[in-house]
Amino acid sequence: MTVSVLNREMYSEAEAARLLGVPQGTLHYWLEGGTRRKKTYKPIIRVEPQGSRTVTWSEFIEAGLLRQYRREHRVPMAELRAFIDLLRERTGSPYPLVHHKPFIYDRQLVMEAQDEARLDANFCLVAVVRDQLILTPAARDFVERVVWGEDDVAAGWKPHSDPRSPVRIAPDMRFGLPAISGISTEAVWEHAEAGEDDEEIAEMFGLTPGEVRWALAYETSSRAA
DSSP states (O other), X not given: OOHHHHTOEEEEHHHHHHHHTXXXXXXXXXXXXEEETTEEEOOSSSSSOOOOOEEEHHHHHHHHHHHHHHHHHOOOHHHHHHHHHHHHHHHOOSSGGGBSHHHHTOHHHHHHHHHHTTOOGGGOSEEEETTEEEEOHHHHHHHHHEEEOTTSBEEEEOOSSSTTOOOBBBTTBGGGXXXXXXXXXXXXXXXXXXXXXXXXXXXXXXXXXXXXXXXXXXXXXXXXX
């Protein structure tokens, strides 16, 4: 995964919010910050506001972690902002969470950053268990949702809530839209809506009937959200 791909503009805010399952206003606040109750807040994902309504691949992945933590734990934004700022400083990367290394090989760095940011114990990404640093459940779920490339950066995202699903999002496949074996899940959905059965769709796209069913399961859950 090259730097140019990490910084590639992939989605509109609306499309990124839909794929992540968060309100667009929430995603915009994470990206650009804003003013609430006469107080101005800095962005969480971006270093500074950019006035842009497009979302890069790196920003999409980092928003995936925020989604996980806000949905599962309601982590205070001020603490998360301080934590991410510290990781930026220590790693030298504007988007430190798109890298696999802090979660797997350098958990001590994550521990130090979360301690300095004063993250509540319930919100931490790593914890000490029997003298070993392990990922907390929310951090582990995020790491498992990301498809990590050979160069240890995020090469894909698993959008389906069912961990068994083979549906993937990748910046170099179907323009970053959900796909299965290179076939857009939306295309599979459209053919099913037209009345074609699983076997017909599978033959048309070179998929297995099981892959067709996974594509339809993802589209059904996405549209119901």
